[in-house]
Amino acid sequence: MTAAGPDTRCQLPSSLWEPTSGCNTRDPASASTSRTGVLDTYSMKDLLDFANVPGLGTVIRVDPRRIDVALLEPAFGTRVTMDDLVALPIGDAFLIGLVEVVLERTVRAATEQPPRHDASADVIVRIMPIGTLYPSRDGSAPSFQRGATPRPRLGDACYLLDGERLRAFMSVAAGGVSQEKQLVLGRYLAEHGAAAIADGNRMFQRHVALLGSTGAGKSWAVALMLERASRLGHANLVVFDLHGEYAALTKTVAGTRPVARALRIAGPADHATEGDDLLYLPYWLLKPDELMALILDPTGPYVADQILRVSEHMQTLKGAFLTSADREESVPTFTAESPIPYPLEHLIDRLRHDNVEKIPRHPANILDPGPFFGRLTGLLARIEARRRDPRYGFIFKPPEHALSYDWLAETATQLVAGNQSDGGIKVIDLSEVPSTVLPLVIGVLGRLVYDVHFWMQPEARSPLCLVCDEAHLYLPAKETLSPLEQVALDAFEAIAKEGRKYGIALLVVSQRPTDLSSTVLSQCNNFIVMRLTNEHDRGMVERLLPETLTGIAGLLPTLGVGEAVVIGDAVPLPTPIKFDTPNAVPTSVTQDYWTLWSEHETHESDVSAGVEALRNQRHRRALQ
Secondary structure (H helix, E strand, O other), X not given: OOOOOOOOOOOOOOOOOOOOOOOOOOOHHHOOEOOOOOEOHHHHHHHOOOOOOOOOXXXXXXXXXXXXXXXXXXXXXXXXXXXXXXXXXXXXXXXXXXXXXXXXXXXXXXXXXXXXXXXXXXXXXXXXXXXXXXXXXXXXXXXXXXXXXXXXXXXXXXXXXXXXHHHHHHHHHHHOOOHHXXXXXXEEOOOOOOEEEEEHHHHHHXXXXXXXXXXXXXXXXXHHHHHHHOOOOOOOEEEEEOOOOOHHHHOOEOOXXXXXXXXXXXXXHHOXXXXXXXXXXXXXXXXXXXXXXXXXXXXXXXXXXXXHHHHHHHXXXXXXXXXXXXXXXXXXXXXXXXXXXXXXHHHHHHHHHHHHOEEEEOOOOEEEEOOOOOOOHHHHHHHHHHHHOHHHHHHHOOOHHHHOOOHHHHHHHHHHOOXXXXXXXXXXXXXXXXXXXXXXXXXXXXXHHHHHHHHOOHHHOOOEEEEEOOHXXXXXXXXXXXXXXXXXXXXXXXXXXXXXXXXXXXXXXXXXXXXXXXXXXXXXXXXXXXXXXXXXXXXXXXXXXXHHHHHHHHHHHHOOOOEEEEEXXXXXXXXXXXXXXXXXXXXXXXXXXHHHHHHOOOOHHHHHHHHHHHHHOOOHHHHO
């Protein structure tokens, strides 16, 4: 039972954790650390020298994905458990693995309680290889690399990483990320003293998926990452906040400046008013298919005629606006999809004319119905219904300035600019948007950001991340989508596939991975997976993971609140971590029902205020 390099035979000590004499010539507690927290070369070599350290067991099976180790003594099975880390010396390197299963292969009577642990019992530890720890060379620090290229042989030794050795290894793993790239997420569960550090560049370069059941701590994780990002000089993130739960991040907490700038889609009570925090999506900003998805009856008999006529009139009216605004240089290249203002009344007037137009037939001068006669009646009625509905005022009744040529550049700057003084992190409150048009609104916002970035000069772009909270609500995995749902899905699937080329990342947050677009999920390269209890959701996550890491899915139902497994090239270790608590806590915190039922009284005045907010279609917080 030997391996290349130093003697790695397993010793049989009196205690698994007590090294035999002469194991370490230095006190581990006195080991010096560098400025980055990585132990120096001498102490690192000392702490991971297993020549005289008791072994856990020996390798009895090796396959492409797993390694089985037989414990030297069955009693050792009570000392090792899931999520523990082990090291297998291979030459001068160490294969690092995560304990996945501890099982006893023995036959005993069903009535035997508790089970006997004796020499006849065979305790097996199943290990998932996760990476390789290489020693220092030429004065460099030790390094840890994901992947398990070296493989052990049958009979090779296996050692438990614990105590100072575990802390030393964690320091090396974290030290692989330079100081300016570090995104500190929390602490490793295996060693609470070791910071769980991700590479901030790699985390966002190829999209992130944050998945977990309700109450698992997703909002806290998002708030923490936003908080960490806000410390950078030019952080640039846009958060789609469906329920107003991230409002706390836009307020001063304990004397510190807000993490993010508050924006919100104008509600019914904001009719045609302007404000630094209000966002409008005027009708002219919508492409013809997006506008038609909002006003068209897809089951009507004249759908094709209606789409054709609206598109033709939109292009004509946009051209007329460019001419009146002295923007003749844009006339040869604009299309009906170009974001150019035009008066909605003019579009309606033209459609009404088409709907009643009659064409004289010569020489008898008989009037025949025009090509669109009577075919636009339903469309006109739906446009008027939308215009009268105050919930859609942010589209059909924007303030006068939103009809100017310069409005789009000003609004795009609000969304795209990454200047911290102006609020580089933007939280957009969508809680007052009707649920029926929520996919359209988020899709148009995402498309606008993507289009602006696409056409900007590459050197002028500030990388931007779109945080899609509750993404399954507007990026669904349905086979049949409504036209409104298709708007959002088309926009974000394009961003998922092409956005990284233009400096746009996605942070997709969802409690139901199975209900989320597989196209979007498959483009994510980093996964933060919190507790998932649904079997189908765990199966979806398992299919997305590299084959060597599929065993991690078994950990997901056991994770506590705020705990997660982070998987991807942004983190060195796919092991459970505990997220730090953000300073500004989102309002999605799980309610303490039993306690509140004991202590909290509901007042009639609060109910009345809620009724008035319902009638006015405006949250009380908007008035404060």
